[in-house]
Amino acid sequence: MTNQFVNAVYYPSWKIYKGLAPSELQFQLITHIFYAFARINTDGTLRLLDEKADTQLTVDGEQGCFTTLAKLKRQNPHIKTLLSVAGGSGSASFPAVAASFQVRESFARTARELEHPETPAEGENFVHLLRATQAALPSPTHQLSTALPMGQYYLKNINLFEAAQELDLLNLMGYDFAGPWTEISGHQAQLFTPYGDGSPSLKKSCSNGVKYVLSRGFPANKLVLGIPAGEVDYESLPPEWVEKAQVDYALGVVYYINLQGKGFVSFDVPGTGLAGLFNWTGAGDTKGESSLVASGYKALSR
Template identity: 45%
Template structure:
């Protein structure tokens, strides 16, 4: 959620009926030997040449519901983006796909096309090196995954319908955003689901990615070595470390844990991206397939004046909605690689968010550790000009 989600409705003219009727119809099984109707570039390491030709992902999630706010695919900062993850499409327990918001996906007029999916396909045609991926699941559309993944027939149905969906909408692959396998049995079924998808999405013409959190409480249930042999990228959701669910507030997307006395008192504040990366690497996962997540949104705590304070009435706001001066005046902790601002005269209190400097440092970390790059939840939450997080990430990934 991936990343954060909202409450929406239901996907695809290649799978299921409308969210109103819930009436399905089955499509012809895709010809797996047939290449997709778009570029056959591998795309596994996509971006701009650097360090002897090495390339990186600088990808963004695109939430389809933002078409209602005028943030269409055409508004994305395409010059700084390599991959777009279209969020979200839902599933049913029998493996069939379902719309979350059919009107936004295929009905509403968007960038001169019918629906955001067609608008994204148009963007790809105009920028052939762009890789587009449909993200399936998300925070409010994952509850069907356990039953789906536990059933072999449902897994095959899912893989076939997802392939047909991608071919129909000119997409390069799928992102499995099951939030999250909760025990060892679900972890095993998760790997089986990925294997079924790989059979339906042959390399190198299609990409398979998955989104997972940094916490070992989830990762320990998954055979990460097996996963690494199936997928192209693991999108590591390195954010939401604190919020209304934690006892006290702190940096919600820190790269490292600074190990202060406060963190000793409140262990939940020790969560950091580096621990997640190190754990995944320790399980035999290749570094080049790990992509580090950047939040293009802040978490705020109205009753707080800094880390360790109350999380009462905590909320979130998109980075693009944060006043520019707050971004410029934010305190940057270069040891933790985190930033914050205190709205002393307003109603937001303590805000924790990334700024261009922290994103640049995270990009440098990704390079030093040999990671596959960065992704952002979301591309539509970014600012323009000199305060862009996506542009800062690209510069950091390309710097020598």
């Protein structure tokens, strides 16, 4: 594969308990695999989130998902594999890690993914941490990326131009705009911002986030847009929901109203679709014509 675009997927370790091994990923269509997650200690060292899944279970004839991914990478040398550290629910210790030179150096020996700064001081430390990690794991032998939310309340704290000097990719999470934490129902991953008045929680959009990042000097060829497969995996959606989904082209969203179940459901289909895309998660995708990973690959290959 000689394509310069990014068509990436996350593989969460807990998918192995649902019978979805790394070998289920569509290797011929993807460029990067982000393995989720490792956790970070306050001294900067890493620990496994699930040692059983990571190193002990028999997976695809190997011992643990780590060994399996290494084998699959040897069989598919075009794919880059990265370890994703912390995740949204495990990043509380990152500000303290980034604030200490010694702890940053400890982290930099093993880390790949970094934190969400909440203040300008944390944003400055974030860039220091990127710099230390890049020095310990230099390109092109290694790749350094970070996953960040769309909200300017996080992004404004980071000097994105300086961060770009150290990063190979910025994975911009174009999802989780609405959910149980918002006051009203809304699209979880709308491409464009709706017009008119409305709840502030519904004003987020992928286009606004991308424009903001680019306006701060971050290069488009390092920016990757995230596609969700959230509360319900895409492959678990009833076929009726996908077939009868309503498409709002003005917002770039798809939804289905199910009065007997979840009510309003927002998701992506191949008809909605920088440097490329990433999918949370690759293991939640379907195969065939309805595959989001395949749809992204086809669009990026044009």
